[in-house]
Amino acid sequence: MARITSDKAASGVTGNLLASDTTGAAATMAAPFGHALVQVADRNPRVLGLTADLGKYTDLHVFAERFPERFLQIGMAEQNLIGVAAGLARTGFTPFATTYCVFATRRAYDFIAIGAALGKANVKIIAGLPGLTTGYGGTHQGIEDLALMRSVPNLVVIDPCDATEIAQVVPAIAAYEGPVYMRLLRGQVPVVLDPAGYRFEIGKARLLHEGADVALLSTGLMTGRALEARNLLAREKIQAAVLHVSTLKPFDREGVLNLLGRVKAVVTAENHVITGGLASAVADAVADAGLSIRLKRVGIPDCFCESGSIPYLVKRYHLDADSIAAAARSVLQ
Incomplete structure (x- = not known):
């Protein structure tokens, strides 16, 4: 050709x-x-x-x-x-x-x-x-x-x-x-995920860590930051589960609801506006199932973002590990 x-x-x-x-x-x-x-x-x-x-x-x-x-x-x-x-x-x-x-x-x-x-x-x-x-x-x-x-x-x-x-x-x-x-x-x-242990499957979320206090649901590169946030929270004796949701469609409702049936304090983290992406998919699944949870969304607000260095923008729009950990503390209050 x-x-x-x-x-x-x-x-x-x-x-x-x-x-x-x-x-x-x-x-x-x-x-x-x-x-x-x-x-x-x-x-x-x-x-x-x-x-x-x-x-x-x-x-x-x-x-x-x-x-x-x-x-x-x-x-x-x-x-x-x-x-x-x-x-x-x-x-x-x-x-x-x-x-x-x-x-x-x-x-x-x-x-x-x-x-x-x-x-x-x-x-x-x-x-x-x-x-x-x-x-x-x-x-x-x-x-x-x-x-x-x-x-x-x-x-x-x-x-x-x-x-x-x-x-x-x-x-x-x-x-x-x-x-x-x-x-x-x-x-x-x-390289965040262990090549020897991680296995991707279309339509399946992967529970990377269990935790009884708060559930961190993340997609894309935000999963690396969610894992960092989990370590920050562990220093405060807060046990955070981390569920990596790489497939947004078809959405793994069963995997998400299985975790949220046990852990009611929830933070979603996405490198995307907070409307229409992971947070919306989680909220839809929870509403359809009739679950009651407390949800904080970490993501880009309803705006076009500034120009600048990546580290500056990550801090400016609160997409860093510290912001995920802060959202977890807030949802636990």
Whole structure:
């Protein structure tokens, strides 16, 4: 298969611009998505890689270097990216299409809904710069993408925690027949979950720690911060459970309700606006089940965020471990 255009950004190393936040990480892994996709493509010749001029900035350059004949550079045309991917899926390919969250969900929403989801096309949309993982302000910060994608029927929605989970998500969604939206952490990605013990499964939340006092429910990179918050609370003799909910759709209601049936003080933590994402999914499940809980939401408020360094923005919008721990103390009062 010939490339549509050349892609100068598809070779070399991951671009330094807009890199993942590795603050406090004990270990990192380079380009876990790109390397996992190469491993999948080694086994499945129908896997293709497509991008909208962002190969180097979504770790797809790793795939492009290994499989240049299976790499398509669509250019800065996100609607075309999804349309082409949906067409390729109709002919039996498994296309992985990469761009940024804001470009996929804002510019190409109709193409995702109709081209991919309506007919259950086997398209995998890989979206970089989720939430506050870039300091470039409202034009580049994908703060509402989970809400938009959760509302689309037939679409699986995943927000991985770290390099360990990304490496497991890629083969899982390649094997899944249907459209998937996955948030991407790129470049040097922290390793939070133990590769030897953690196992990802579509639609399943994972209880990382038990705790009788408060339940911390988190998704994406916020799970690393929830684990830090648990350690902070343990110093105060507060026992916190940590439930990692990487699949936002289909939502693991059973797993969530099983925990919240035992622990009534609850904090949700997400790298996303607090409306339409994890907190809303938890509240919906609790309301449907008729449970009574006390809930605090940690996430981005109803605003477009400032530009600035990642550490500044994390503190500014209270997405750090200290803020999760403070929410836990508050819900326990």
